[in-house]
Amino acid sequence: MATRTVSVSTVVSQLRSGAPQAHPAAPAYQALAEGLRRLVADGRILDGTRLPSERTLTAALGTSRTTVAAAYAVLRDRGYLVSRQGSGSVVTVPGGRSGGGPLGPGDTSLDLIDLSIAAPSAPPGMAEAFEEAVSELPRHLGGAGYSPFGLPELRELLAQRYATRGLETTPGQIMVTTGALAALSVVLRAMVGPGDRVLMESPTYPNALASVRDSGARTVGLPLDAAGLDPHALDVALRQSSATLAYLIPDFQNPTGTLVDESTRVQVAASLRRQRAVAVIDETPAELGIDVADHEMPRPLAAFDERAVTLGSASKTYWGGLRVGWLRAPERDVARLEQARLSLDLGVPVLEQLVLKRLLVKRDSVLAHRRSELRSSRDALTAALRRRLPDWRFTVPTGGLSLWCELPQPRSSALCDAVAPLGVRLAPGSSFGVEGGLESFVRIPYAVHGDVLTDAVDRIARAWGLVAEGPAAGTARGTLIA
């Protein structure tokens, strides 16, 4: 992720590495405004970034103060910049994803399509859930507002949801967190020490990978094949590595989308027991079956392995702007997890918990809409890929949020670099690899509308053409900024 400050040297070098001005006759201030605007549109300067002061940029560019001031004024007028006394000039992306209007010569009117995050916008009914939750809030305002492990009624609903899925659970086994990643932080703090080994599927969820590494543990990769998790390979890897923890995503894995079937779960559980490894099961995508109905889903992995800790999240099922997740632990681990929690943060906002309560009650209707949207986006994406990039290979996932594509050549990072200036942000396969590699893969999430994906695939195909075979591949970034 980029930071939200940008140094003057970065701005100057990015401006200079850009294409020459389309209209060399344009006034200098307009050319500068356009250069800066394009850096914003390309996602190279992010929303909320403070630009260098006019004086600093003037000095660094060796231009006149008037030119810089006029360029900033143009950007302000166009809604790309907010300047406030004492805080400098802060970039703003007008209208969010849909981008701003044309701006002078050389404008390409690119909209930024951010496919680096596999997370959907809020479903219908979200604003209503917030309003209802606010109406319930006064009941809580008379207290100090702390509920470090979660509101009892929410823990109860979450426990019921597990029971419905075939895993008997008491509210005391549930801890509400600020998300699945925060839940993983709690588990790692409670259960691993420096040098302990944690097995992770490869590819896996990059933030979980960072979290495990930053905990001081050592990661052990378990390569996934096209069918997903291989229980024999898991058994061997656990035995050889003596890993004490295994972080797994058995339900519509991120990024591959594979779903581990029930008979494999039985084998996985046996292997975990045999090798005395504790499974940490990330079920963030578990509710996102597209072709698999609720009643067709295998039972949660913890139903097969009572020692497993399960992580859940509202971010993908409902909305990422809600920051609520939870964990479900065996009774015997609850006390140490609670202790670890209290050294990380003091709990989840009351209102967020009330919102999730509402959403759990409305789950079926909210999810029906979400799944139907995902089906349509997924199908648009696969159709566009088959049309524009017929030599790319992928298995169509039956749920989840992303397609894991195998490229004919290991040029994923180059592709992501090349498509950025075309206004598509993508994470290369290597980001998902436990031990690097995976340069032959790229994840394309389908959490946005099908039309946007069709547009994105068009740009990806153009970038791929240059990266895969074009003579300019070596200088793709410099060339493509034009």
Next chain:
Amino acid sequence: MATRTVSVSTVVSQLRSGAPQAHPAAPAYQALAEGLRRLVADGRILDGTRLPSERTLTAALGTSRTTVAAAYAVLRDRGYLVSRQGSGSVVTVPGGRSGGGPLGPGDTSLDLIDLSIAAPSAPPGMAEAFEEAVSELPRHLGGAGYSPFGLPELRELLAQRYATRGLETTPGQIMVTTGALAALSVVLRAMVGPGDRVLMESPTYPNALASVRDSGARTVGLPLDAAGLDPHALDVALRQSSATLAYLIPDFQNPTGTLVDESTRVQVAASLRRQRAVAVIDETPAELGIDVADHEMPRPLAAFDERAVTLGSASKTYWGGLRVGWLRAPERDVARLEQARLSLDLGVPVLEQLVLKRLLVKRDSVLAHRRSELRSSRDALTAALRRRLPDWRFTVPTGGLSLWCELPQPRSSALCDAVAPLGVRLAPGSSFGVEGGLESFVRIPYAVHGDVLTDAVDRIARAWGLVAEGPAAGTARGTLIA
């Protein structure tokens, strides 16, 4: 903090250590119900705790299943218990702090006064701020909702607030977190390794202490005297310990309430520079001046030491049910703090940030109310203590949320044990000590109404009478449960 599960052996031993039944002729089921109810009212079984199943408790008590079932039924009828298929029986505290109605023989109708948390209820205007924030939400629902370091407009407002306090700050220096403790977790992850030494005032905020310890760092205590932080002692401690970080609360310290004056800040900053230690300044209580107006406050410590990292929180200034905090870091530390953050959690809920935005805009009126309430509560507490416990010593703090009382005898833990059955939850002085000790002190927060505090001091005085001089001191717990 207690866990939210309770073992059958704990329940049985707590029942047996309680007072004999006031009415020995009462039916067994009623006696059991009353025993359990009192454990709840005393705060020994917390809201949301799952009780043992009827069968388990029957076996452990050696009574009949009918008795246990009837006792649970009474508790359900009285609103102390919620039983649901598959989830067992979960304790609920009826009406929250105000307690439930009388329940059969032996009922003492005690209200629980929780003084273990120094945090106020929500101020007037909070519900309105939530409503306004919800009306602003739709602007965000079309996106994925992630803003891992905070919404630009909130970071801008927080930066402005620092500038108003005399510390120039850019929005890029601000990271929004789920609270000051979560901000501390980020700082520790980025800045300390196993075995590094972190200097902390003693007494200090217990959750920060736990957080530093769980990070693998070693704590070094700096004893505070009645006047607060002694810069010479700080200098010596930094030099002798080679601490790389110093966690300090210079503004209305928790728990002592002392405010470090501007000339001391100059000395502290010089010492930190000289000893190359990075200050982590927790400003959670900084806005809670009671006798000190905004314009009389010393400038933030980071204004004297540009390397300092500052933590802030909405929990104490506004409401603990909002879980929003932030940190302010020097530009050069921003990137590594952002990286550390992304391995802990993915950001703060959008709505919470919109609420805090509203509160920052209304700050002056919200705070005027908060401060006037705190003044009145503080004065009621000090008056009650002078009346009932004239040999206790304290310095009246000019701001913050708590009074740090010195007892005539080092019996703080015994006092807290003794006052619990009288319905007051208090944290002993030793909880705040970096290297234990502090048994001669107790923290009494004044974040609740003055009448409640007068009542609490009455109970504390009764408990102190038994603990300090009564012949039953050695068996205070057993005796006082009556």
